[in-house]
């Protein structure tokens with residue numbers, strides 16, 4: 001998600017609009033924690049609400065784009081973007097696992113775990129662009145249909161990633177293109193909802209962490225008590241931490 005302007009550089013009207021989004025999201029996402037408590041399962045409950053909040057906030061973008069002569073080019077089963085490196089928070093990994101285990105047959109879950117292990121072996125800890133060049137598909141993607149098997153509990157970066165030109169996605173995927181045009185408003189709304197959810201968990205005592213999605217799934221499947229410990233304030237799944245560039249810029 002590149003090229004998203006900073007909030008301070010926006011006109012006052014846009015800043016006020018984003019403040020309204022933040023306040024609506026904060027009320028709804030904090031209410032999930034209040035209702036459920038910081039107990040295992042709150043990540044899944046949060047996923048239902050955060051997906052609904054972002055869907056509702058992004059809904060006006062689609063007709064506005066059509067009116068401006070553009071449109072979101074994403075289509076069911078495209079999945080070209082599912083080789084990008086996705087950074088998630090612990091609750092997003094726990095929610096995705098809960099959803100897969102609840103909705104998919106046992107043999108499908110076993111296959112997803114095997115794909116996750118294989119993908120993590122190939123790409124663990126790599127710099128995102130180098131990892132992307134390996135075209136490592138997300139293990140949650142159905143290899144036959146290219147559909148996301150965890151769509152109803154997908155992480156916020158997946159939900160908010162909208163393309164205005166799927167040919168440019170394919171070019172990036174093939175290594176012949178550099179960027180994908182995206183609706184700026186979608187990126188800004190995604191950031192607001194994502195950060196608001198992180199603050200809600202942090203305020204309730206769960207440490208803020210950024211994890212690479214595939215590694216997080218592998219680590220969380222290997223540590224069934226991780227959600228409880230994270231909610232109790234412990235840093236978890238540390239082996240899945242998102243890539244950090246070297247302090248000296250790699251020189």
Ligand code: SF4
Pocket residue numbers: 081082083086138139140141142147148149150151154155158
């Ligand atoms: S979770 Fe779903 S949408 Fe996100 S990268 Fe994986 S398959 Fe794609």
